[in-house]
Amino acid sequence: MPLDPHSIRADFPILKRQSSSGAPLAFLDNAASAQRPQVVIDAISDCYQRYYANVHRGIHTLSEESTAAYEAARETTRQFIGARSQSEIVFAAGTTAAINTVAHSWGGNHLSAGDVVLLTIAEHHANIVPWHQLAERTGCRVEFIPLGEDFTIGDAVVQDKLQALQPKLFSFASSSNVLGTNFPVARWTSMAHAAGATVLVDAAQGAPHQAIDVQQWDADFVVFSGHKICGPTGIGVLYGKEALLDAMPPFLGGGGMIDRVTTAGFSPTGLPEKFEAGTPPITEAIGLAAAMRYLQSVGLEAIEAHEHLLCQAADTALRNIEGVEILGPTPDKKGGIVSFTLDGVHAHDIAQWLDTRGVAVRAGHHCAMPLHESLGKSASARASFYLYNTLEEVDRLIEAVKETRDKFARGGRRRRRRSPSPA
Amino acid sequence: MPNEQDIYEEHVLDHYEDPYHRGELATATHADEGKNPLCGDVIQVMLRLGHDGKIEEAWFEGEGCVISQASASMLIEAIEGKTVEEAKEFTANQMLELFGPQLTPNRQKCCLLSWRVLQSALHAPLDDADDDDAGPSFGGPSLSEES
Numbered sequence: 001m002p003l004d005p006h007s008i009r010a011d012f013p014i015l016k017r018q019s020s021s022g023a024p025l026a027f028l029d030n031a032a033s034a035q036r037p038q039v040v041i042d043a044i045s046d047c048y049q050r051y052y053a054n055v056h057r058g059i060h061t062l063s064e065e066s067t068a069a070y071e072a073a074r075e076t077t078r079q080f081i082g083a084r085s086q087s088e089i090v091f092a093a094g095t096t097a098a099i100n101t102v103a104h105s106w107g108g109n110h111l112s113a114g115d116v117v118l119l120t121i122a123e124h125h126a127n128i129v130p131w132h133q134l135a136e137r138t139g140c141r142v143e144f145i146p147l148g149e150d151f152t153i154g155d156a157v158v159q160d161k162l163q164a165l166q167p168k169l170f171s172f173a174s175s176s177n178v179l180g181t182n183f184p185v186a187r188w189t190s191m192a193h194a195a196g197a198t199v200l201v202d203a204a205q206g207a208p209h210q211a212i213d214v215q216q217w218d219a220d221f222v223v224f225s226g227h228k229i230c231g232p233t234g235i236g237v238l239y240g241k242e243a244l245l246d247a248m249p250p251f252l253g254g255g256g257m258i259d260r261v262t263t264a265g266f267s268p269t270g271l272p273e274k275f276e277a278g279t280p281p282i283t284e285a286i287g288l289a290a291a292m293r294y295l296q297s298v299g300l301e302a303i304e305a306h307e308h309l310l311c312q313a314a315d316t317a318l319r320n321i322e323g324v325e326i327l328g329p330t331p332d333k334k335g336g337i338v339s340f341t342l343d344g345v346h347a348h349d350i351a352q353w354l355d356t357r358g359v360a361v362r363a364g365h366h367c368a369m370p371l372h373e374s375l376g377k378s379a380s381a382r383a384s385f386y387l388y389n390t391l392e393e394v395d396r397l398i399e400a401v402k403e404t405r406d407k408f409a410r411g412g413r414r415r416r417r418r419s420p421s422p423a
Numbered sequence: 424m425p426n427e428q429d430i431y432e433e434h435v436l437d438h439y440e441d442p443y444h445r446g447e448l449a450t451a452t453h454a455d456e457g458k459n460p461l462c463g464d465v466i467q468v469m470l471r472l473g474h475d476g477k478i479e480e481a482w483f484e485g486e487g488c489v490i491s492q493a494s495a496s497m498l499i500e501a502i503e504g505k506t507v508e509e510a511k512e513f514t515a516n517q518m519l520e521l522f523g524p525q526l527t528p529n530r531q532k533c534c535l536l537s538w539r540v541l542q543s544a545l546h547a548p549l550d551d552a553d554d555d556d557a558g559p560s561f562g563g564p565s566l567s568e569e570s
Contacts, residue, residue: 346462346463346464346487346488346489347462347488348462348488348490348530348533349431349488349489349490352430352431352530353431363462364461364462365461365463378462378463378486379462379463407431408431408436408489
């Protein structure tokens, strides 16, 4: 059943506010971070008000209750992505922290000089920089798969790179945060495994919009953030196959991740706590579980279909505006993201003018500088949709973009030389 | 909060559309270039300094948003004919005042790019390529990006 965004909007208190210009808010910056429904805000506030204490440590009522809620959140997360066991669910600070954990802990143990980490050119900096850093530490090499002309990447190109480079790791986003392109995770994972590579999937842009089944994907590591799926900031998920995680040394050292500490050394505890040094994000995990239950109650298939409807409408209308260039494939090949440039108008001026109309979009390189460079663009504007967005908001986006073009790009803005003002 | 619509007032768009001294200065004695890598704004400032310590001619080249380009035009127009000392004493706050419309911290960075390049260009004679090209640093907020 198609979802009704108007009834969903009532669940998100922030959507009632206006932008600083006084216009009602059309929040189209969801790929950067989504908003939270009241049930998530309540779950966090309920923990702080009724039963908050540190977990796994105290022998008292509040600590027992907090620990139970924290571990229940791990079980909710296990179910959300279809993992086999709770041992495979590590709570990290976010996608970035999760990838850094794998780069340090797995990468440090498995990669050495001359080994290859294969990425696509469409990766977010979070899935590039940790590998550059690993290369600096180990002498391994980072290689990129280029983008095809239609903003997708064909299987044959991936296969060629896997064969030619024999990477130890293939790490890629399930969906591009700029292009919106959905990549075939299960197929590429199987191709990479056949070539002997371990696979990490950056699902930061996938988890919010599609039901994930890590066993069907068969990827070795899957990572995503809480704040993009209507959950809190400061928490994300590192899923890893149990045998891999088990063999990895801990990354951060401290309390909570040890079995025993002496003056001479330490021995780490088991999964998943081995990777959760220090006081973990307790209320964040509880809020994250509430967000997952909320998305499941709406239905991830319905959310995906709704975003597709909005993306289709926005993509088609934007392509019809003279001077607009879409950075991304046709809507059938992407999720709810439409990035674009407007001839003669800088992306920041687009975003600034759209904000006067209450339309919030992202402008810049969206933490994907190599991708923008490969496309010959310094920046783009990005509209990204979620379950609470409406077709009326798409219309407001389109109207505001047309207005921007008329205001800033009239007559192509051919620059003349200004004569000096009278002294 | 500043009203963003005011940022694009006619005075600003006029400088953007019809900039003062935008182009090459073949006789430049001093020049420098600066970027705001997060937005892709680029500004080059070219100066011809006279023996009497005056900025005899000032030009700029650049690409970027309305604010970065219009503010460069305003600055170049304002400092031409001034002495080097006067230009060095021209502060970031005076630059923001010269621009006019109030800017959010993120957009102040766009407005101050040309000011920053001017300050370093004053110290960058063209026959001395090894001169410090970093220029004075501006301790303003960065145009931060999300993960």
